Amino acid sequence: MRRRTFTASLGAAAVAAAAVPSAAHAKTRGHCEDAYTWRNAVVNGGGYVPGIVFNETEADLIYARTDIGGLYRWQEPTQTWKPLLDWVGWDDWGWTGVVSVATDPVEPHRVYAAVGTYTNDWDPANGAVIRSEDRGETWEAAELPFKQGGNMPGRGMGERLAVDPHDNAQVYLGTPNGNGLWRSQDHGRNWSRAEAFPNAGNFVQDPSGEYSDDNQGVIWIDFDQDGRVFVGVADPDDPLYVSADRGATWQPVPGAAAALGTADGNRTIPKQAAFDHENGHLFIVTGWDPGPYNGAPASGRGGSIQRLSLATGEWTDVTPAYNPIGAIPGFGGLTVDRRRPGTLMAATQNNWWPDEIVYRSTDSGATWQTSWDYVWDANWSWPPERTDRFTMDSTGSEWLSFGGADDGPAYAVKHGWMIDALAIDPHDSDRIMWGTGATIWGTERLTEWDAQGALVGWDDAAGHQIALPIEPFTVAVRVEGLEETAVQDIAAIGGTLVSATGDLGGFVHTDVDRVGTQIRHPNWTSGRGVDFAALEPDVVVGTGDVEGETAGHVGVSTDRGATWLTTTRLDGVAGGANGGTVAVGADGSVIVWSPGDGSTAPVFSTDLGQTWTPVDGLPAGALVRADRTDPNRLYAFAAGTVYASANGGLAFTATGATGLPAEGPVDLRAVPGRRGHLWLAGGKADAAYGMWRSTDGGRKWKRVRDFDEADAVGFGKARGRHGYPAIYTSAKADGQRGIWRSTDEGRTWDRVNDDAHQWAWTGKAISGDPQVYGRVYIATNGRGLICGDIED
Structure with missing residues (x-):
């Protein structure tokens, strides 16, 4: 990674020669x-989508940002997403972590993205604001003198980038870690700190670690119709500021600290905001942590929904009073319906069991309806039944069940988790999309919700609750074309492609143009390595991390990945990130596994992983491989030393290579x-x-x-x-x-x-x-x- 120095005002640096070049091949x-x-x-999909942004003036112009996988634009004719940052090269890999995206409401061909993956030393490079004048087909960049956190806590808050609709040459950027509010006055070419802005934020939810200790800083920027600029800050004592003179001066919004800075005694911050211009309301969801992982605090309530009257300055707590499982742990996404004033929606965050809840109000938050509810019998038996406003259709992404089955009210295919991206189409009240930790869900039948009425009633004669008859609409996958997995290893077998992937375990493809089958047994939290027997290619092995499992880290297939056998957990190797590497001999008769715990020496098995025996001659953590022709030969590498086995992996000796x-x-x-x-x-x-x-x-x-x-x-x-x-x-x-x-x-x-x-x-x-x-x-x-x- 190259390091850079900057002045206070930054000029634009061309990316990929200012425009992404056409295909050209280099050679040695x-x-x-x-x-x-x-x-x-x-x-x-296969990863977290923390932001979905619709253009306010041009229909069907939609962007989705990911935390490590770049930026995408919606293609309405094909109902797919197009990747926009494949041009990002090796040295600037952090630019695929997209902190925020802003689509220009005045000139819709303009789009901006704030990029940079980590604010700690995991990414040694600084962030940038990249800009495009052709909807993301080509880009230029202004590099920043600080880091940004597209894959850090709080990445679903915001948006931190915003284009002023009253003067679209003005673009604002909220930043973390004391860097304050930044502004460009020339469509993103040059950036400088808005020195008049008084508060860079101070909220650190968990200072104990190098990942969780981010000061969240300036979180979001939004604009009233009268030209006022509102800015949310991660500071419970001063969480909201306003400027009535285009950013020349700023004042704290009266009452904001009391409304946004506390929730049931917890110090909270304003995570997202949305204007209802017709009714003169600013809605804000608060949280005690930036998300997207943590649950509720000890008090049980992790946030609120507040409504500010822009005419009177009055604050009203419009937090939904009801959650089927008890206290609401916190909120993620927030959205308003631009075509139906008074209609807004919000999503819970970390309502882990049995599912997240999407709330909808048509009266500016005075009352709310839930996307699902419990139905209790006369004996209040546990678990209760569940009734839903919509059905989740995972056709084409069947792996979203994660190999599970419905268990009472806990469905295998869920509304999702980590729902920070929640957006009603400003041009179509029937369309909504929301992002999760794995996919994007959406429907074009949203307003059918309002005709359904209540989900649960009471049977006076029987003395218990009943599910009221409604006609559920369908919510389906809307993520096609967006691919976000982090691939750890590949085994290309004749007609079959097996991959180990972070977070999702792995996939088996017999046709790369169709969704692969997820490897579910063993239940890898992250796959680490795969291999196959070169002379008996039906024998495939893999290894991955496991949590809460009694089965081993290694999986074995004898039918080219169609089905998988679990193996025995090795004594002394606990669950967790211990997948390591695995190799299978050319004829499939021996498996050699090197655990990833760093302290356990490699082992071999001749019975498909049912028993394991220590390998002679290899250090812990060695990388293991098999010869592709000779079943007796296997190899290993550790700390500059090559090892070889001539007896099928039972023992290895150093080759003496230097x-x-x-x-x-x-x-x-x-x-x-x-x-x-x-x-x-x-x-x-x-x-x-x-x-x-x-x-x-x-x-x-x-x-x-x-x-x-x-x-x-x-x-x-x-x-x-x-x-x-x-x-x-x-x-x-x-x-x-x-x-x-x-x-x-x-x-x-x-x-x-x-x-x-x-x-x-x-x-x-x-x-x-x-x-x-x-x-x-x-x-x-x-x-x-x-x-x-x-x-x-």
Whole structure:
């Protein structure tokens, strides 16, 4: 990562030559004759969508932001999302964490995004505000002298970016950690701190950790029709400010501290706001923490909904009085219906069991209805039944059940969790979308809610509650085209693609254009590694992190990923982030697993993981791999040392190789059909870092001098019938990062991607396809599993 210095007022720095270039191929030697097309292996979502923003003046212009996977624009004709930040390169990987998005209500072709993933040292680079004048097709950037937190606590609050509808050259940005309110007066080209703004915020919900200790700072900016600018601040003592002179001076809003700064004795902050201009109301949801993870405080109530009369300055607490499960733990999203004054909706946050609640009011918050309710029998038996206003249709994303089944009122397919993105279409009262930790839900039948009436009544004769007859409408998946998984490993088997993914475990694809099947047994919280037996490819193994499970971390399939067997938990290795790495011998007879706890030495199994025996000769944490031709040969790597086994993984010995990376992550892979052929990529900057190859089982290694840096390596079908497998790598050659391919055993390399398709960080895993020449699979950290094919 490069570090930068800045002055107080920042000029624009061009990104991707000010406009994303058309496809162009670089090379280290020779000429690349192949142009590539790119798409995702379809999962549909798979990550947190903290913001959905509709343009106020142009119908069907909608943006969705993600916490690590970039920004998307809605395509109405296909009902899909289009990725807009695939041009972000390796050095600026943090720009795929989108803190906020603002779409210009005056000139809808203009759009802005505040980017930067972490405010701590996980991301050493600063953030930026990027801007586009063609709805996100091309971008320029103004880099900032501080960090932003697209994947930090509070990322669902806001929006922190806002375009002044009375003068759209004025764009505001709220920032964390004492950096205050910033403003551009030239459509985002130059930025400077709004020195007149008096409060940079001081609220830190949990100062105990390097991730949870963010000062949330300036949270959101919004505009009244009379030109006043309102700003929400993470300071319970002074949470709301207003300017009546376009930001020249600012005053605290009277009564705001009492209304927004406390809730049942908890110190709270204004998380989101929405104007009802027709009725002269500003609605604000508050919370005792920024979200999106924490539950309610000890008092049970974690926030409120407040209404400010813009004419009189009067505050009214309009918090819903009813939650089927007790106290409302807190609120996430808030939205108003621009076409139906007085109609607003809000979503609970961390109402973990049995489900989140979406609230709707048509009388400015005086009364509320819930999206679902309990129905109790005469004996108040537990659990009660549940009745719903709408049904959740997960068709096309069946994995959203997470392998579960309905359990009383706890449905397998839920309204969601972490619902901060909640938006009614300002042009269509029937359309709403909301984002969750996994997907986007939506409907075009929203106003049917208002005709349904109450969900629950009372049977006087029977003396108990009854569900009143209503006609539920349907809420369905609206996330197609948005791919947000963080892929950890790839196994490309003939006709089958198996991937390990963060948070979701893993997926099996038999057709990359259709949603894959989620790996559910074992129940990995995050998948870490996958492998298959090269001579018996129906045998597939994987490993992942598990929580609260008695089964082992390793999963085994004997039918190419169609079904999975759980394995025995290894003594001494608890649940949690201990997935490590796993390898299966070429004939499927032995599995070698290296736990990820850092203290347990690798083990092997000859009975599909039912029993485990310690491996001789390997240190804890070693990376394990299998030869793709010889069942007796397996390999391992740890701290610069290569190990080899000639007896099927029972024992390993160091090969004596030198000159390999002793620090930093590495990717070691064995070549299909070539006994003893190994390639290694990885290392650490300012140390050994690059690519090496061995043809004798790891005893001698030769550095591939083409690459200054390399991080992942894999293989696919050879160009010729009897040629060496095509080699693919995510690497840096002659100062240029890219996805490279060699068809001549590494003598020459061609860059197969282009500047418009970089996907930020791609260093985890890469693989070619064993049956389709030129096809490459690329693991990304938040843009899913990318598939590239040679253009027809």
